[in-house]
Amino acid sequence: MPEFFNVLAPQAAFEAIKPMLPVIIETEVVPTARSLGRVTAEVILSPEDLPAFARSTMDGYSVRSRDTFGASEGLPSYLDIVGEVSMGKAADVKLGVGQAATAYTGGMLAHGADAVVMVERTQTLDETSIEVLRAAAPGENVVQVGEDVRKGEPILSKGSVIRPQDIGGMLALGITSVSVSRKPVVGIISTGDELVPPDNKISPGQIRDINSYTISALVEQSGGEPQCIALVSDDFEAQRQAAIEGLGACDALVFSAGSSVSSRDLTADVLNSLGEPGVLVHGISIKPGKPTVVGAVDGKPVFGLPGNPVSAMVVFDLLVRPTMYHLSGCEAAPPHSTAQATLARDIPSVAGREDYVPVRMVSSDGCVSAEPVFGKSNLIYTLVRSDGIVRVPLDKSGLYAGEVVNVRLF
Amino acid sequence: MPEFFNVLAPQAAFEAIKPMLPVIIETEVVPTARSLGRVTAEVILSPEDLPAFARSTMDGYSVRSRDTFGASEGLPSYLDIVGEVSMGKAADVKLGVGQAATAYTGGMLAHGADAVVMVERTQTLDETSIEVLRAAAPGENVVQVGEDVRKGEPILSKGSVIRPQDIGGMLALGITSVSVSRKPVVGIISTGDELVPPDNKISPGQIRDINSYTISALVEQSGGEPQCIALVSDDFEAQRQAAIEGLGACDALVFSAGSSVSSRDLTADVLNSLGEPGVLVHGISIKPGKPTVVGAVDGKPVFGLPGNPVSAMVVFDLLVRPTMYHLSGCEAAPPHSTAQATLARDIPSVAGREDYVPVRMVSSDGCVSAEPVFGKSNLIYTLVRSDGIVRVPLDKSGLYAGEVVNVRLF
Numbered sequence: 001m002p003e004f005f006n007v008l009a010p011q012a013a014f015e016a017i018k019p020m021l022p023v024i025i026e027t028e029v030v031p032t033a034r035s036l037g038r039v040t041a042e043v044i045l046s047p048e049d050l051p052a053f054a055r056s057t058m059d060g061y062s063v064r065s066r067d068t069f070g071a072s073e074g075l076p077s078y079l080d081i082v083g084e085v086s087m088g089k090a091a092d093v094k095l096g097v098g099q100a101a102t103a104y105t106g107g108m109l110a111h112g113a114d115a116v117v118m119v120e121r122t123q124t125l126d127e128t129s130i131e132v133l134r135a136a137a138p139g140e141n142v143v144q145v146g147e148d149v150r151k152g153e154p155i156l157s158k159g160s161v162i163r164p165q166d167i168g169g170m171l172a173l174g175i176t177s178v179s180v181s182r183k184p185v186v187g188i189i190s191t192g193d194e195l196v197p198p199d200n201k202i203s204p205g206q207i208r209d210i211n212s213y214t215i216s217a218l219v220e221q222s223g224g225e226p227q228c229i230a231l232v233s234d235d236f237e238a239q240r241q242a243a244i245e246g247l248g249a250c251d252a253l254v255f256s257a258g259s260s261v262s263s264r265d266l267t268a269d270v271l272n273s274l275g276e277p278g279v280l281v282h283g284i285s286i287k288p289g290k291p292t293v294v295g296a297v298d299g300k301p302v303f304g305l306p307g308n309p310v311s312a313m314v315v316f317d318l319l320v321r322p323t324m325y326h327l328s329g330c331e332a333a334p335p336h337s338t339a340q341a342t343l344a345r346d347i348p349s350v351a352g353r354e355d356y357v358p359v360r361m362v363s364s365d366g367c368v369s370a371e372p373v374f375g376k377s378n379l380i381y382t383l384v385r386s387d388g389i390v391r392v393p394l395d396k397s398g399l400y401a402g403e404v405v406n407v408r409l410f
Numbered sequence: 411m412p413e414f415f416n417v418l419a420p421q422a423a424f425e426a427i428k429p430m431l432p433v434i435i436e437t438e439v440v441p442t443a444r445s446l447g448r449v450t451a452e453v454i455l456s457p458e459d460l461p462a463f464a465r466s467t468m469d470g471y472s473v474r475s476r477d478t479f480g481a482s483e484g485l486p487s488y489l490d491i492v493g494e495v496s497m498g499k500a501a502d503v504k505l506g507v508g509q510a511a512t513a514y515t516g517g518m519l520a521h522g523a524d525a526v527v528m529v530e531r532t533q534t535l536d537e538t539s540i541e542v543l544r545a546a547a548p549g550e551n552v553v554q555v556g557e558d559v560r561k562g563e564p565i566l567s568k569g570s571v572i573r574p575q576d577i578g579g580m581l582a583l584g585i586t587s588v589s590v591s592r593k594p595v596v597g598i599i600s601t602g603d604e605l606v607p608p609d610n611k612i613s614p615g616q617i618r619d620i621n622s623y624t625i626s627a628l629v630e631q632s633g634g635e636p637q638c639i640a641l642v643s644d645d646f647e648a649q650r651q652a653a654i655e656g657l658g659a660c661d662a663l664v665f666s667a668g669s670s671v672s673s674r675d676l677t678a679d680v681l682n683s684l685g686e687p688g689v690l691v692h693g694i695s696i697k698p699g700k701p702t703v704v705g706a707v708d709g710k711p712v713f714g715l716p717g718n719p720v721s722a723m724v725v726f727d728l729l730v731r732p733t734m735y736h737l738s739g740c741e742a743a744p745p746h747s748t749a750q751a752t753l754a755r756d757i758p759s760v761a762g763r764e765d766y767v768p769v770r771m772v773s774s775d776g777c778v779s780a781e782p783v784f785g786k787s788n789l790i791y792t793l794v795r796s797d798g799i800v801r802v803p804l805d806k807s808g809l810y811a812g813e814v815v816n817v818r819l820f
Contacts (some may be wrong), residue, residue: 198586
């Protein structure tokens with residue numbers, strides 16, 4: 001019986017494939033307002049100072065701070081109101097000695113002013129004069145020109161995943177379009193004589209193909225574009241043709257099932273028949289998920305994921321997702337949602353292997369515990385009934401009930 | 411000067427508005443394969459047993475387990491191979507005493523078989539007979555009918571956010587379409603005399619409207635559909651008209667800026683002019699974000715968010731996001747990404763107020779520390795330069811450098 005060869009730890013498997021992969025690919029320009037989750041294709045520099053003018057952060061009066069020095073409730077400064085600077089308008093008031101102008105939050109300061117006194121720190125004497133009850137320091141309640149960001153400053157590095165605040169940051173500077181990496185297109189080939197499309201009626205012995213769809217959803221969640229290439233039988237030539245088609249149309253290829261070592265498992269052979277370097281890793285030291293193929297053909301990554309749903313999801317996370325972000329030019333995939341919980345039961349494992357165990361999160365009396373779901377990894381409902389997954393590290397022979405663990409939520 | 415009234419803690423503010431809001435709304439039927447992130451509108455029951463037939467989990471031989479009892483390497487059982495059950499085909503072999511049939515991972519068992527012996531636990535004698543080297547227990551290496559999920563079993567409760575594995579779980583049962591809540595439409599009204607659309611040239615005193623777009627992106631991230639209603643000046647009648655339009659077109663309404671208590675802050679007055687109950691909360695006990703309006707009109711939630719970007723993002727997370735999931739029929743919003751880190755500097759706060767401080771995550775020597783970004787909350791780049799936010803709880807007067815904190819990543 002054939003054996004796995006080159007069994008690696010997941011991180012080592014990723015490092016093995018990374019140097020084979022040129023970073024994608026074409027870039028495209030999208031409206032900044034529609035760029036959420038996209039990856040910047042170049043460093044973005046600020047084209048101007050923000051704010052472009054000194055702004056008040058309070059409602060009150062713009063003043064020359066020196067006119068307020070020494071002011072106190074017992075000995076206020078008296079200032080003449082010589083005008084106001086309306087919101088959204090250029091200042092048309094210039095302050096002389098002992099003068100102030102009405103200011104609004106976000107509005108310009110009067111010419112000559114270097115601070116703003118909050119309205120709460122003043123007393124109105126009449127329509128044109130106020131008492132200032134506390135000294136204002138130079139720059140107090142003022143956002144200076146360029147204080148948010150300076151002209152020429154790098155605001156987003158190349159390879160950043162764009163977040164809501166980044167959209168705001170760019171638009172604040174008038175950057176209304178942004179160059180991003182094209183979304184990586186991930187082709188999916190589902191293999192197995194027993195599989196039928198999920199909308200088909202099934203006969204005894206057949207099961208519905210689901211991995212095409214769970215993997216598609218995982219690709220979508222990871223910022224990629226899934227493309228279902230084919231559902232093919234356990235036939236070398238059929239799989240090879242589908243792979244050629246997939247490699248032509250996509251930036252990465254994922255085979256579902258067929259990654260183990262029995263005679264029906266063709267992924268490794270198909271991959272080796274397609275080009276260089278072919279299979280790089282066959283078998284990774286995790287459970288579930290050992291029967292995994294990692295390879296590349298002409299600079300495009302190809303993965304053979306186990307057909308078991310739990311294994312497929314674990315391996316997707318460990319290898320396919322970071323590869324997708326790598327292709328997009330990101331140094332690292334964004335972190336997953338995690339939560340801490342107290343493990344409800346022992347999880348046995350074996351040193352030298354990473355174990356991944358689905359868990360259900362149960363809250364009671366303000367404590368959150370993680371209950372292992374010890375379902376078989378070939379049952380999709382093991383995942384449906386779980387809220388997350390716990391990793392038993394390579395160097396541990398298990399985790400104990402009562403330990404606080406990090407749960408990767410999904 | 412007017413004061414905030416009914417200042418509440420964020421959770422209390424959410425509880426104040428929740429009873430005013432009927433759960434949405436219309437439902438729609440979408441293809442299961444395209445339902446990622448949508449919210450189930452009804453409980454989903456399994457229409458059939460999964461698997462529908464007893465399946466082998468190994469390559470090997472399906473057997474009558476009693477024929478192998480007592481077998482060992484020293485004293486194997488001899489079995490006759492009377493056929494094979496091909497993948498994806500109904501079993502057409504029936505086992506008699508002392509008989510076995512070739513089985514494949516995922517394939518049906520032969521009739522009469524109740525266990526599968528792994529090929530590794532057998533020795534081939536000739537083309538039609540094997541030695542079994544270890545006894546197989548009844549059910550060994552078999553997934554029983556309905557072991558994954560039973561017919562009639564609830565598989566997803568109403569109000570579940572659909573995940574990749576849930577898509578797989580439904581499709582495995584032939585559920586190819588699913589009834590989900592319509593995405594909540596959130597209308598956004600940006601207010602301020604100083605604001606211009608971001609693609610306009612700005613004159614002195616003007617700034618570009620960015621909150622419409624950051625809030626839109628946050629709505630999108632929370633599974634909703636943003637709709638920019640209007641960019642309006644600080645004019646009561648203009649804002650009231652925009653609000654009427656927004657309430658007609660949307661499930662929830664968000665005003666950006668105008669939520670404080672100065673004469674230019676009109677959100678509360680506009681909201682009170684529109685219908686019952688109007689303003690429920692004005693001011694929440696957080697920093698930044700105190701000047702927040704929470705209300706409802708005829709069963710639709712209306713929020714007045716502070717114009718400061720940091721405040722707006724904090725309040726969105728605390729109030730708008732949970733409201734959106736509530737409208738969709740979810741009991742709780744899905745958890746955010748979080749990470750633990752060691753606080754790099756003290757964060758002072760005041761008991762009786764929740765503080766939110768943006769932080770930058772810095773890794774060195776395998777340790778992750780969270781460095782507070784003490785920028786002003788009215789600077790968007792305070793958020794752009796941050797990786798997440800740390801909460802100082804209501805009952806604490808600060809956090810100390812060296813404490814391990816949970817960072818809500820964004």
